[in-house]
Amino acid sequence: MTSAVVFGGPSDEHDISILTGLQVAHALDGIETIYWSKSGDWYHLDSDLEAGDFVDGVPRKAREISFVGAPGQGFVSRKKPISLDAVLIACHGGPGEDGTLQGMLDLAGLRYTGPGQAASALGMDKLAFGSAMAAAGLPTLPRTLVTTGEEAAPSFDGPFIVKPRFGGSSIGIEIAEDWVTVLALKASSRFFDQGAVVEPFIAGSRDLQVAVRTYPEWQLSAVEAPARSGDGIYSYDQKYLAWGGEVSTGRELPASIDATIEKGIRELSRRVTDVAGLRGIARIDFLEKDGELFVNEVNTIPGSMSVYLWIDPPISRADLFRDMLAEAASGPTRVFSTAGSDGTALRSAGTIASKLG
Amino acid sequence: MMIWLLVGACVLAAVPAGLRWLRVAQREHYIPWEVRKFADRWWFGTGFVNRFLITTAIGLVFFSALLEPWFVFVAPVVIAVGPVGLSVKGVTSPLAWTARLRRVAFLAGFPYLVLLAIGGLLDLQWLVALALVLLPVLIDVALWMLRPYENRQGDQWVEKASAKLRAVGPKVVAITGSYGKTTTKAYLAHILGGSMRVVASPASFNNRMGLARAINENLTPGTEVFIAEMGTYGYGEIAELCEWMSPDIGAMVSIGPVHLERFGTTRDIARAKSEILDRADVGVICVDYAELREVADERKSDMRIIEVSAIGGIHVDGNRVTDAPEDVFGVNLAVALGICSALGVDPGSVLGRTRDLPKAEHRQSIIQSGAGFTIIDDTFNSNPDGAGSALLALAKASPEGRKAVVTPGMVELGKVQDEENEEFAKKASMLANDLVIVGRTNREALFRGSANGTASVTVVNSRAEAIDWVKQNMGPGDAVLYENDLPDHYP
Numbered sequence: 001m002t003s004a005v006v007f008g009g010p011s012d013e014h015d016i017s018i019l020t021g022l023q024v025a026h027a028l029d030g031i032e033t034i035y036w037s038k039s040g041d042w043y044h045l046d047s048d049l050e051a052g053d054f055v056d057g058v059p060r061k062a063r064e065i066s067f068v069g070a071p072g073q074g075f076v077s078r079k080k081p082i083s084l085d086a087v088l089i090a091c092h093g094g095p096g097e098d099g100t101l102q103g104m105l106d107l108a109g110l111r112y113t114g115p116g117q118a119a120s121a122l123g124m125d126k127l128a129f130g131s132a133m134a135a136a137g138l139p140t141l142p143r144t145l146v147t148t149g150e151e152a153a154p155s156f157d158g159p160f161i162v163k164p165r166f167g168g169s170s171i172g173i174e175i176a177e178d179w180v181t182v183l184a185l186k187a188s189s190r191f192f193d194q195g196a197v198v199e200p201f202i203a204g205s206r207d208l209q210v211a212v213r214t215y216p217e218w219q220l221s222a223v224e225a226p227a228r229s230g231d232g233i234y235s236y237d238q239k240y241l242a243w244g245g246e247v248s249t250g251r252e253l254p255a256s257i258d259a260t261i262e263k264g265i266r267e268l269s270r271r272v273t274d275v276a277g278l279r280g281i282a283r284i285d286f287l288e289k290d291g292e293l294f295v296n297e298v299n300t301i302p303g304s305m306s307v308y309l310w311i312d313p314p315i316s317r318a319d320l321f322r323d324m325l326a327e328a329a330s331g332p333t334r335v336f337s338t339a340g341s342d343g344t345a346l347r348s349a350g351t352i353a354s355k356l357g
Numbered sequence: 358m359m360i361w362l363l364v365g366a367c368v369l370a371a372v373p374a375g376l377r378w379l380r381v382a383q384r385e386h387y388i389p390w391e392v393r394k395f396a397d398r399w400w401f402g403t404g405f406v407n408r409f410l411i412t413t414a415i416g417l418v419f420f421s422a423l424l425e426p427w428f429v430f431v432a433p434v435v436i437a438v439g440p441v442g443l444s445v446k447g448v449t450s451p452l453a454w455t456a457r458l459r460r461v462a463f464l465a466g467f468p469y470l471v472l473l474a475i476g477g478l479l480d481l482q483w484l485v486a487l488a489l490v491l492l493p494v495l496i497d498v499a500l501w502m503l504r505p506y507e508n509r510q511g512d513q514w515v516e517k518a519s520a521k522l523r524a525v526g527p528k529v530v531a532i533t534g535s536y537g538k539t540t541t542k543a544y545l546a547h548i549l550g551g552s553m554r555v556v557a558s559p560a561s562f563n564n565r566m567g568l569a570r571a572i573n574e575n576l577t578p579g580t581e582v583f584i585a586e587m588g589t590y591g592y593g594e595i596a597e598l599c600e601w602m603s604p605d606i607g608a609m610v611s612i613g614p615v616h617l618e619r620f621g622t623t624r625d626i627a628r629a630k631s632e633i634l635d636r637a638d639v640g641v642i643c644v645d646y647a648e649l650r651e652v653a654d655e656r657k658s659d660m661r662i663i664e665v666s667a668i669g670g671i672h673v674d675g676n677r678v679t680d681a682p683e684d685v686f687g688v689n690l691a692v693a694l695g696i697c698s699a700l701g702v703d704p705g706s707v708l709g710r711t712r713d714l715p716k717a718e719h720r721q722s723i724i725q726s727g728a729g730f731t732i733i734d735d736t737f738n739s740n741p742d743g744a745g746s747a748l749l750a751l752a753k754a755s756p757e758g759r760k761a762v763v764t765p766g767m768v769e770l771g772k773v774q775d776e777e778n779e780e781f782a783k784k785a786s787m788l789a790n791d792l793v794i795v796g797r798t799n800r801e802a803l804f805r806g807s808a809n810g811t812a813s814v815t816v817v818n819s820r821a822e823a824i825d826w827v828k829q830n831m832g833p834g835d836a837v838l839y840e841n842d843l844p845d846h847y848p
Contacts, residue, residue: 010577038556038575039521056559057574190552190581 001085003325004032004075009101010040011094012171013303018054020304021090025049027318028325032082034075035062036096042067044077067104074108086328087112088321089301093167097301098124106334113324115300116333119277123300124166126197129276133295136275138268140295141202141287147195149186153179156200162186165195175201205289207296208255211306212269213281213320215327220269221309223262225255254312257288264293272298279333280324281305359426360485363433364477367489370433371469376445378493379462380452382500384846386564387457389501395846396493399440403797403848407440411490418486432486440848442797442818447845457507464499465492511566518572519601525576527556527583529602530696531637533595533630534610536740537689538563538586540717541610544685544693545584548710549702553581563588565598582700589629596632606699607637610692612648613740614770614777624648634660641665641695643688665695678704685714721750729833731755736842739767741777744840748788755836761791762812763823764840766799768847774799779806781840786810789838791830795823797848819845 005028007021008014018035025033025047033045035058043062053059065077075082087105089112091097099121105112115123122128130143144154145165162185164172172191176182176198186192211221257265265286272284276298283302287294305324307317378392385391400411414435421429446452469488476485488495522529530545532538539560546557558571563586576583585602589595599607612627627648634640634652640662642653653662666672667687671679673695681687690711694704716722719737726732731754735747744767751760762785766778782803786792787810794803794816807814817823820842827837 010579038577039573040578041573056562057570188552190550190554 003086004034004084005088005090006034007090008036009091009094009096013092014038017092024090024321028321069104069107071109074110086325089114111328111332113328114280115277123298127165138295141199143197143199146186149183159201160198161201162196162198164191165197202289205287208286208288211283211309212273214279215323222254222311225252227251360477360480363485364473366433367485370437373445374436374492378496380447381846387500390497392493392496399443399848410435410439418483421482429482429486436489461499465496469495514569518569521572525580527580529604530584530606531587531604531633532608533587533633535613537610540686541689541692542584542586543715544689545696547715548707551710555582556580557584558586592629599636604637606639607633608641608692608696609649612646613742614773627652639699643692663695663699665691667691673698673704721747730831731836733838735840739841744781751838758834760789761837762789763793765795765843766803775802778802782806783809786812793823
């Protein structure tokens with residue numbers, strides 16, 4: 001099987017994606033390495049690169065390639081398509097995770113890891129995802145949208161958590177005491193220019209995170225309780241920057257939770273997988289307070305693919321990545337159909353002129 | 358027979374020698390005639406051994422007719438091993454075997470071999486040996502000949518970058534100055550980063566090819582502000598950059614005697630750098646420098662100029678905005694806030710973000726050593742102003758303890774290089790207990806300056822030796838200032 005890992009992309013999480021992508025490239029022998037630059041160009045790389053090679057931009061010796069969104073094409077190097085059975089998408093945030101890349105690969109007939117275009121878009125839209133969960137009857141916190149900055153206060157009281165409507169990670173998340181502050185934050189932060197979702201801040205709650213995978217069969221990882229910073233938010237800096245990777249953030253793994261909560265998480269995760277259309281490895285974040293669970297958000301392409309959560313039974317990185325690729329190669333996420341467009345409508349239509357007349 | 362043996366020896370000697378001088382060419386940005394300067398510096402400016410070796414080699418070449426023929430073989434040996442101290446591959450800045458370097462090697466190597474062949478065929482010992490001694494000059498000639506070609510090579514990248522810039526359409530902010538550009542850029546990116554999509558050119562990408570690369574590889578669609586750092590090696594360089602980048606805002610941070618060897622005076626530098634204003638709508642200028650004050654006054658009549666100052670607080674357009682926070686470079690913050698104002702962002706509204714400005718690396722960065730002494734890392738600084746303020750930081754770091762200054766001195770200061778180094782060594786040796794002079798580049802000037810002070814002077818040959826000295830001599834409560842660092846192609 002020939003496969004490729006794609007990472008980078010014009011996203012706030014571009015750098016973190018490089019780290020995930022290189023993890024994959026180093027774990028799997030013979031995988032092609034495709035880098036998507038901040039400016040949106042495509043490059044074919046050697047797989048032995050290190051993070052430091054990307055510090056100044058595109059690594060030396062990178063070969064520029066192009067992408068053609070037509071069947072049988074895809075990634076094209078020197079006018080020849082790179083033949084691939086599966087693509088492992090290691091992009092975080094932005095167009096690599098929100099369905100844009102997925103849709104593009106669909107058009108080229110390439111098979112890829114993770115959810116399809118529609119589920120990817122759902123996972124990235126906190127408003128739509130929360131609404132889908134609520135509609136399916138799953139426990140979630142109320143969420144309201146702020147786009148104009150002139151919205152009236154919602155039915156729930158502050159303090160509030162304000163999050164960018166689109167985007168993964170924890171970039172741009174803020175806590176606001178009151179509604180005036182929410183509107184001020186909306187106006188001042190670039191992270192909210194595509195809209196912000198606001199939900200109640202539950203004091204004394206804790207985060208619980210778990211990964212699911214859908215191949216070879218549905219499986220749940222250990223549950224993790226990430227440490228929170230002083231102001232109560234599990235921040236981007238804390239998650240990635242302070243320690244240089246997702247591996248050593250202050251956290252409790254496995255989290256000490258009682259059997260009821262564990263059972264609740266298992267059942268909810270199963271439902272979330274189905275409702276949200278998850279595929280590959282995804283991370284689901286819950287809030288828990290006094291034994292009550294809320295589905296918070298989903299990350300369809302989590303940092304370093306959440307490899308560190310698979311401890312019981314232990315599964316190696318290489319195996320996790322290989323399974324993702326096998327799942328991807330086993331079938332397309334999207335099948336186009338032209339049934340019904342067999343020419344009947346065209347034949348009976350006569351000339352366009354007579355239609356218009 | 359003898360002549361062909363000599364030719365063979367010269368071919369072999371040219372391998373290490375060629376690599377040495379090619380590395381210098383690469384480190385000096387492929388600027389023609391710099392290799393010759395460095396060869397001169399190394400052979401004649403680093404003490405008796407190298408001077409003796411090269412004089413002997415040249416002497417043998419010119420008097421080869423009078424001597425036993427095998428005497429001439431000393432020349433290839435000398436050229437193969439010397440100058441002593443300049444390594445072939447480099448430690449701090451190793452040779453990178455790029456396509457460009459290969460072109461230079463080929464274009465210098467070919468005439469070299471032709472000269473050897475002519476010398477061999479005509480049995481001219483002196484010609485063969487002379488070609489070898491002149492290897493640095495042959496490399497310079499190759500650089501000079503390749504220049505137009507290399508510029509054209511870059512055109513396609515520049516065109517691509519220019520098109521990308523137009524397609525994405527960010528506001529372009531161009532920053533220049535003798536120093537403080539990188540820090541100003543980092544401050545501005547941080548301040549604006551909270552409310553706008555900002556992309557800044559990476560630190561060392563401040564020339565034509567570097568900026569084109571920064572745009573081609575880093576300019577994300579949707580970027581609202583692109584910050585470009587523009588360095589200058591001569592007149593017209595910034596004007597050329599502005600031609601294809603069309604900055605909306607041009608900022609001038611500082612003026613000092615940096616790169617003075619390519620200009621005449623600091624006023625000439627200010628004039629060359631003021632090209633950054635030619636196409637801009639708004640100019641942001643730090644008027645704490647007399648030369649920049651003049652530029653601001655000159656330009657006021659035909660464009661909007663925002664004057665900033667860091668004297669007695671941070672001032673933008675005549676209004677006092679704030680005090681300079683602790684550990685922040687005031688001038689750089691003032692310019693960053695001035696640019697905010699030019700972009701329509703009220704400086705008063707972003708003061709919150711000035712509380713956690715990024716620390717500039719290797720610019721008066723303070724580190725605690727394992728042994729309990731304080732290290733002030735100012736190794737990226739190479740200007741007299743910054744060096745003076747680093748001395749004050751040293752005094753503050755250890756008011757009671759032993760204080761040491763470790764420095765190879767400053768370079769690229771043209772005619773005032775000796776003078777400035779002497780002055781710095783004078784101040785350093787009055788304030789510190791020890792002055793450690795690294796390398797030979799500025800040894801004499803630093804030594805002269807130190808005679809005015811009380812510090813005891815130590816002379817070492819390399820940074821590694823200097824670090825050993827520090828480890829052996831500094832203890833808890835002491836402080837050491839590492840002022841500037843020179844890559845190892847400097848003597």
